[in-house]
Amino acid sequence: MPAAMRIQTVGDALVLDDDLVVAGENALVLGSLPDGFFDLIYMDPPFNTGRAQARHSLSVSAAADGDRLGFGGRRYRSQLLRTLAFDDAFGDYLGFLEVRLARARELLAPHGTLYFHIDYREAHYCKLLLDELFGREAFLNELIWSYDYGAKPRRRWPAKHDTILVYVRTPGGHWFDADAVEREPYMAPGLVSAEKAARGKRPTDVWFHTIVPTNGREKTGYPTQKPAGVLRRMVAASSRAGGWCLDPFAGSGTLGAVCQALGRRFVLIDHSPVAIEVMRSRLGGGAAAPGADTEAALFAAAVDQRHELHGL
Numbered sequence: 001m002p003a004a005m006r007i008q009t010v011g012d013a014l015v016l017d018d019d020l021v022v023a024g025e026n027a028l029v030l031g032s033l034p035d036g037f038f039d040l041i042y043m044d045p046p047f048n049t050g051r052a053q054a055r056h057s058l059s060v061s062a063a064a065d066g067d068r069l070g071f072g073g074r075r076y077r078s079q080l081l082r083t084l085a086f087d088d089a090f091g092d093y094l095g096f097l098e099v100r101l102a103r104a105r106e107l108l109a110p111h112g113t114l115y116f117h118i119d120y121r122e123a124h125y126c127k128l129l130l131d132e133l134f135g136r137e138a139f140l141n142e143l144i145w146s147y148d149y150g151a152k153p154r155r156r157w158p159a160k161h162d163t164i165l166v167y168v169r170t171p172g173g174h175w176f177d178a179d180a181v182e183r184e185p186y187m188a189p190g191l192v193s194a195e196k197a198a199r200g201k202r203p204t205d206v207w208f209h210t211i212v213p214t215n216g217r218e219k220t221g222y223p224t225q226k227p228a229g230v231l232r233r234m235v236a237a238s239s240r241a242g243g244w245c246l247d248p249f250a251g252s253g254t255l256g257a258v259c260q261a262l263g264r265r266f267v268l269i270d271h272s273p274v275a276i277e278v279m280r281s282r283l284g285g286g287a288a289a290p291g292a293d294t295e296a297a298l299f300a301a302a303v304d305q306r307h308e309l310h311g312l
Contacts, residue, residue, distance in 0.1 A: 021250070036106075039240055040235060040238045043116050094129055114130075115143075117226070118164075138169070141166040149211050220281075222274075232258050235258050241263050242263060242265065253282050253283050
């Protein structure tokens with residue numbers, strides 16, 4: 001059975017016994033966690049696109065006078081249920097990341113690994129920052145997650161990949177279990193033996209994996225949700241059974257879902273009340289959704305924490 005999970009706020013004492021979701025500003029929470037504790041840290045910060053990110057959730061029902069036309073001429077009525085959004089623009093993006101990445105290095109166990117997920121706009125700058133904080137010798141991999149979804153501009157090559165920069169706490173001393181990672185089909189199975197084709201191959205540093213399907217069971221409706229299949233490779237390879245994993249920008253809680261499935265422990269952090277509610281529903285922490293008073297209190301706490309962090 002999966003371990004019990006608690007949800008708490010940043011002001012509460014952090015006791016790492018149950019799996020944990022913390023509502024609060026991550027820079028403050030990171031300072032309260034024990035050094036050298038985590039096998040794996042996954043960081044998926046806002047990508048600094050300069051625009052707000054949002055995802056809209058619709059309720060759709062059959063109606064003769066509906067506003068949406070479906071298969072076979074059937075009509076449906078849609079109603080907007082909610083909009084999940086966050087601001088994705090920073091005046092000093094690298095400054096925002098630096099304090100969190102420096103602390104992440106301290107939190108990694110000697111055998112620990114950081115997976116830093118970013119897009120093409122900032123990847124090169126972040127690589128230089130990580131080289132400075134971790135040391136170039138601690139750089140393990142540049143992973144490319146390739147997908148095929150979204151806009152197809154005609155005046156440039158469509159951008160259809162994210163970059164995941166992988167750094168270790170101790171060069172040469174990191175945990176990596178290649179045999180624990182799910183194999184994938186050969187692209188040209190006829191060029192290898194039947195035995196090899198049946199077994200499949202270990203993934204390389206280029207991962208072809210779809211985004212979370214719009215109508216799939218995995219979908220939470222949270223903007224920028226990452227598929228469990230992508231994080232499962234990281235957790236399987238770079239954490240031990242029962243080891244602790246950390247996500248300071250947890251969002252929809254995909255790292256927690258993967259840890260539950262693979263027998264790992266987790267700490268997830270997010271300041272958004274909507275993210276906390278999505279994780280509670282997805283991961284089974286608590287019996288009821290926060291009410292309006294709870295959400296208002298969490299938002300107010302987040303504002304206070306941002307004021308406290310102004311000098312960072």
